Amino acid sequence: MPEPGGRAVSSPLAAAGAEPTLDRISAPGRAAWSLPPLDVPAADLDLPESSAALPPLPELSERDLVAHFTRLASRNFAVDIGAYPLGSCTMKYNPKVADWAAEHPGFRDLHPSLPAELSQGALEVLLDTEAILCELTGMARATFQPPAGAAGELTGLLIMRAYHEAAGHPRRAIVIPDSAHGTNPASVTLAGYEAVHIPSNDRGMVDLAALRETMSAEVAGLMLTNPNTLGLFEEDICAIAAAVHEVDGLVYYDGANLNAILGVARPGDMGFDIVHSNLHKTFATPHGGGGPGSGPVAVVERLARFLPGPIPVRLPDGTAGWEVPDNSIGRVHGHQGNFLVVLRALAYMRALGGAGLRRVAERAVLNARYLEHLLAGAYDIPFPVPCMHEFVASAAAIKRATGVRAMDIAKSLLDLGFHAPTVYFPLIVDEALMIEPTETESPETVEALAAAMLDIAARAATEPDSVKGAPHRTPIGRPDDAAAARHPVLTWAMGD
Numbered sequence: 001m002p003e004p005g006g007r008a009v010s011s012p013l014a015a016a017g018a019e020p021t022l023d024r025i026s027a028p029g030r031a032a033w034s035l036p037p038l039d040v041p042a043a044d045l046d047l048p049e050s051s052a053a054l055p056p057l058p059e060l061s062e063r064d065l066v067a068h069f070t071r072l073a074s075r076n077f078a079v080d081i082g083a084y085p086l087g088s089c090t091m092k093y094n095p096k097v098a099d100w101a102a103e104h105p106g107f108r109d110l111h112p113s114l115p116a117e118l119s120q121g122a123l124e125v126l127l128d129t130e131a132i133l134c135e136l137t138g139m140a141r142a143t144f145q146p147p148a149g150a151a152g153e154l155t156g157l158l159i160m161r162a163y164h165e166a167a168g169h170p171r172r173a174i175v176i177p178d179s180a181h182g183t184n185p186a187s188v189t190l191a192g193y194e195a196v197h198i199p200s201n202d203r204g205m206v207d208l209a210a211l212r213e214t215m216s217a218e219v220a221g222l223m224l225t226n227p228n229t230l231g232l233f234e235e236d237i238c239a240i241a242a243a244v245h246e247v248d249g250l251v252y253y254d255g256a257n258l259n260a261i262l263g264v265a266r267p268g269d270m271g272f273d274i275v276h277s278n279l280h281k282t283f284a285t286p287h288g289g290g291g292p293g294s295g296p297v298a299v300v301e302r303l304a305r306f307l308p309g310p311i312p313v314r315l316p317d318g319t320a321g322w323e324v325p326d327n328s329i330g331r332v333h334g335h336q337g338n339f340l341v342v343l344r345a346l347a348y349m350r351a352l353g354g355a356g357l358r359r360v361a362e363r364a365v366l367n368a369r370y371l372e373h374l375l376a377g378a379y380d381i382p383f384p385v386p387c388m389h390e391f392v393a394s395a396a397a398i399k400r401a402t403g404v405r406a407m408d409i410a411k412s413l414l415d416l417g418f419h420a421p422t423v424y425f426p427l428i429v430d431e432a433l434m435i436e437p438t439e440t441e442s443p444e445t446v447e448a449l450a451a452a453m454l455d456i457a458a459r460a461a462t463e464p465d466s467v468k469g470a471p472h473r474t475p476i477g478r479p480d481d482a483a484a485a486r487h488p489v490l491t492w493a494m495g496d
């Protein structure tokens with residue numbers, strides 16, 4: 001069976017219809033490990049009856065085990081295989097220098113509870129990364145504890161709460177645009193605030209007049225990503241920030257889209273007070289896929305006293321140590337979050353340097369604009385504004401004419417060797433296809449992706465049923481996502 005992109009499926013057995021499943025390759029007594037003979041007295045463990053009966057597990061040799069997982073892995077799509085234009089997620093190729101750094105035993109095997117004098121190298125990594133992140137975002141200090149973007153949002157909002165409480169009035173509401181990522185209103189609720197939504201205008205940007213009307217002494221702050229979730233740079237960002245500051249609100253930057261402005265513009269210069277960065281999107285760790293993330297939160301000087309502690313500091317004797325800020329909101333995670341993701345980010349930043357990071361943003365925007373230009377005409381582009389690193393197209397007209405929906409187009413792309421774009425987000429665009437080619441794809445790949453999407457649009461008119469039935473060439477077709485989310489099967493038994 002061929003897979004997307006024409007890759008051959010792993011094993012000849014698969015072609016013969018005898019794909020080896022775990023229970024078929026299991027044989028009693030086989031094991032994927034071998035231990036030296038016991039040279040200490042065997043302990044007589046007094047186990048309760050229930051734990052004495054081992055669950056039936058497959059018994060495999062190391063060779064069969066590796067073959068099994070390699071076969072499964074080869075059925076999946078990955079950033080190392082091809083273009084993965086999953087808008088908002090920044091699924092770009094991550095240079096292998098990041099793996100090299102994270103595999104260094106001196107860092108990888110370091111126990112996080114070691115005292116400062118025995119972990120100077122790790123502290124230097126944190127201080128160096130903090131300095132670069134603060135330079136890139138225009139902030140003063142940062143915490144590395146949050147393990148993801150959403151965790152960074154919650155941390156930032158708790159810092160906002162602490163700031164207003166210290167001023168004697170915790171306030172009630174956080175304002176967010178109607179195009180916001182779903183984690184924003186969720187974090188607002190978790191932080192004990194009420195989310196107040198403001199509409200986007202017909203250019204896909206925050207409606208400044210509507211924003212000004214919502215401002216009051218009850219507003220703790222505004223959460224915004226810029227470029228916003230439509231991939232558009234907020235033209236009025238300085239006026240937006242000023243309107244929030246006028247009521248002593250704080251402005252939170254959801255840094256999920258930092259990729260677009262790296263080294264070109266800084267949230268701090270736009271008026272933002274708190275910034276989270278998604279190291280697992282912008283800086284060399286893949287987003288999604290179940291891996292650990294890192295969502296450090298950086299703040300302006302006047303908010304540094306509220307950061308979760310401890311934070312790394314330079315001590316008077318020149319060594320590095322720890323400090324708990326005076327009005328710290330307390331810990332938001334164990335130790336310093338996912339340290340190896342921070343290390344990957346530092347390797348990436350140092351390998352690229354300042355000019356290289358700026359080139360990341362320039363190429364991310366160039367690729368997205370080129371792709372948008374190639375698709376315009378076949379797909380609707382709902383907002384007449386040049387995009388940044390991603391854009392939202394709409395399949396609404398294609399659906400009206402042919403019945404083919406955004407989901408069908410996304411599934412068809414899988415047959416043509418590309419990962420699907422994000423679909424049906426942001427919610428304010430009908431039949432949305434949110435496309436982020438990223439800076440790591442060559443012009444040839446961008447053109448091939450455009451050709452594939454144009455081919456699908458043409459086939460929607462001539463053979464709509466074939467597009468609606470896609471994918472035709474992947475190991476599984478269309479899983480029922482809703483059922484999978486609502487009734488997840490979290491157990492496995494031999495023979496399943």
Ligand SMILES: Cc1ncc(COP(=O)(O)O)c(C=O)c1O
Nearest residue numbers: 088089148149150181183254256
């Ligand atoms: C705009 C935006 N905000 C927040 C997040 C949340 O980040 P995370 O998935 O790391 O929690 C994302 C994730 O894709 C995002 O795109």
